Amino acid sequence: MSIRFVLASKSPARLKTLRSAGIEPEVIVSGVYEDDVTAENPGELARLLATLKARAVVANLSDHATVLGCDSVLEFDGEPYGKPETPEAARERWRMMRGRSGVLHTGHCLIDTSAKQELRELASTTVHFADLTDDEIAAYVATGEPLVVAGAFTVDGLGGPFVTGVEGDYHNVVGLSLPLLRRMLAQVGIAWPELWKTTSTYVYDETVASTYDETRGGVVRAEAAARAVDSLLPKGGRVLELAVGTGIVGAELVALGNLVHGVDISAAMLQHARVRLPGHVAAADATRLPIADRRCDAVVAVWLLHLLGNSEPVIAEVARVLRTDGVFVTTTDKSDASRYADDRGPDDNRSQDAIAHLVAVAARYGLVLDGATTFPGPTRNTGQAPTYPVLRFRRS
Structure with a gap:
């Protein structure tokens, strides 16, 4: 508990x-x-x-x-x-x-x-x-x-x-x-x-926050992530982004026509997010959202769940705040991407963002997997670009 x-x-x-x-x-x-x-x-x-x-x-x-x-x-x-x-x-x-x-x-x-x-x-x-x-x-x-x-x-x-x-x-x-x-x-x-x-182990300080974007693909990766997430979002609704970080993905979602609000537990990251999403970010723990039941049309989590020791409290909160037929869009374990694209079963491991784990936990809270896509990350030194999968769960 x-x-x-x-x-x-x-x-x-x-x-x-x-x-x-x-x-x-x-x-x-x-x-x-x-x-x-x-x-x-x-x-x-x-x-x-x-x-x-x-x-x-x-x-x-x-x-x-x-x-x-x-x-x-x-x-x-x-x-x-x-x-x-x-x-x-x-x-x-x-x-x-x-x-x-x-x-x-x-x-x-x-x-x-x-x-x-x-x-x-x-x-x-x-x-x-x-x-x-x-x-x-x-x-x-x-x-x-x-x-x-x-x-x-x-x-x-x-x-x-x-x-x-x-x-x-x-x-x-x-x-x-x-x-x-x-x-x-x-x-x-x-x-x-x-x-x-029961608390997050990743609370980024200003040292990390100041270089976070440039060390993780910058605007190029953020734009790609936002386009993938946007393709799975309902149009015209309100979007809550968990672990909004510096706001770099959220800002791109806004540019695509979404109304985005973001929360994060890191004060250092929020300092940057407030520049990109002025008036639309707040300090909050994703396991205890300051939002009433059934208020959100969509909740987004980009590169969050893999950081957690236990993703279930976050998924439970997502289910609580989503309206009926609302959607939860999240990145998932990229090692499962090719298996899922080929209609093969995902690896059954306990990684907190693994597809098998997310589907099982989400089902306990009335969230059903009903969509997926992928997007490429920046090209590495090997000349290959990593592929990131994104899943959509719908609130029944």
Whole structure:
């Protein structure tokens, strides 16, 4: 069973920490206004804010999920300090902290709606600060980083050289304690590796995104793919492209007269897609689409399924959002292309985009194979062009 794991925080550092640990959460910002919240001490304030964030997100969910809310507060001389917000406040904060130590509290609230459990925990780490000069403080504040982070510092960014040491969990200072989260998940019956299995393993960073098109056939391959996909699409309907990537195929589909919306889990890839498909792309996991049932005329997946450890959750979501008689068009294992073209049976293997596997899984969700085509890729050094097969499944 797929686990819907939600991070109730807009913090890039928390998201990066989870991704580095093998988890790709769904991010839903709570909208809790922190300035109106008070507590008897800084630690309790952090825990209370985390709880309010998690509860706010859960209140707006329509299905079951495991939701993590976090909030960090720096305790200095017994007082709580969050984000300074203004340069003046940040400079004053650093003049107070330099050469001294504080305690970074991070509240964690985990709510599992299936188990109907709410856990509230606090992790605290002592942070030792360097004795910065006034010029160093001014230069750091001028970067803007300390204005938007709890305690006016980071250990994983520009502020790293100004932290001389930590006593406790390093990740807690970044934004959440991974060991604590692991223990909390275990209490609601979720083993940490289960989250590895239910999230995507391919989340492209900007290094890959910036060269993705040119290293994978560029516009030539995208045009060929789009023409093949377009030949299998209903005309005049709305098309949802999963793993839209840089938008290079989606843009070609638009040029062929389709109305295309795209989703992807990679923020780096979406930066490029927004240029090609302005206003028509969004961050979303293909296993948890933010779309109501039976809303899509067509769903497209180009070079996605072979990346997955398990393609069934994606196919199940496709079936859910497709209208009756809607179509799912996907690339498939190219090693099966010639066999299928010759009316021979495909290899019966467990590759997540193999024809035999896709047909069997799709059938479980009311999707029937009713069309196919192929397109050539760019010519290789051998002088031969690879052939890519494309399948169409129809929602019964």
